[in-house]
Amino acid sequence: MSKDKVTLVTQNENKIAELAPIFEEYDVPFETTNLQKHEIRSQSVGYVALEAAIRAFDTLKRPVVVDDTGLYIEHLNEFPGAYAAYVLETIGVEGILRLMEDATDRDARFDTSVGYCNGRISRYFIGTMYGDIAASATGKGGFGYDPIFIPENETRTYAELSLDEKIAISHRSQAFRKFLDWYVE
């Protein structure tokens, strides 16, 4: 039996390309909306995504899914954290590389939180990938910080992986799989 459709609050084509195969795998239909997500300032992506989902449901009155991703770089005291998207739009990956120029500790982590709300239930699900910040931007795939993030057990950046390879392992995929495992129950 096919599951109820959910509304994904995003217009990011790259993200949709990564998520469509996962939703298909779970046989869960989705649509997207250009509703602006309401973002609170918090370093917990879980809380950001949950609040955003609750607010999106209040507006749309149908089951919604909102994701939020943070990048936490150890050498930079976890900067850019939950403001990863904003930092990308302003100083970009070049800014991050400059801030990391002499850094020997290049440990970083991506967290994606998927928030869900249907008016009765609201929950969030987190996926995490540990890795390193590369010395320079490499690769043409993916989006965002992908050219400078080398996931653990890999020598290539996310941007050097094929779409299938990235979908198989990424922080975002993990978070959406956790949500979908729960949703199809």
Added chain:
Amino acid sequence: MSKDKVTLVTQNENKIAELAPIFEEYDVPFETTNLQKHEIRSQSVGYVALEAAIRAFDTLKRPVVVDDTGLYIEHLNEFPGAYAAYVLETIGVEGILRLMEDATDRDARFDTSVGYCNGRISRYFIGTMYGDIAASATGKGGFGYDPIFIPENETRTYAELSLDEKIAISHRSQAFRKFLDWYVE
């Protein structure tokens, strides 16, 4: 006649030292609270301070004042913007100076918004100071980004000014004076 007391949502001693003389000048008594301000993610400090004031009133049930400050650096596409406080805590002024190393355009602007809410009325007031990002951190006064911000018509950074000099001109003073001008009417 003395005005009603307002509650200032801050615990920043440096900020209180700058504001106390201004409140005194207007004969408006204030107290502080350690309530955590509720911050939405928005690049408009006006909206951030207004929402924070409304939320603080909801909790405290007495007239509240909340301020929020953004630093907008032209060369960095207005980074760190309304996330100035977070960026200071992570990459700090050293991070900003590194990002600005080769920048010839050093124009920047500070905006402070003062949000007020007493349950019937909610308003915000903005003060702005244009200036330049210094080549290095200079001066021991002030706090935050003061050692790297040279206000217009000055050759010294905010941190090199005396407390009185800073109080006379700063973006924060301007915003609070606008609020107090309105409040004492």
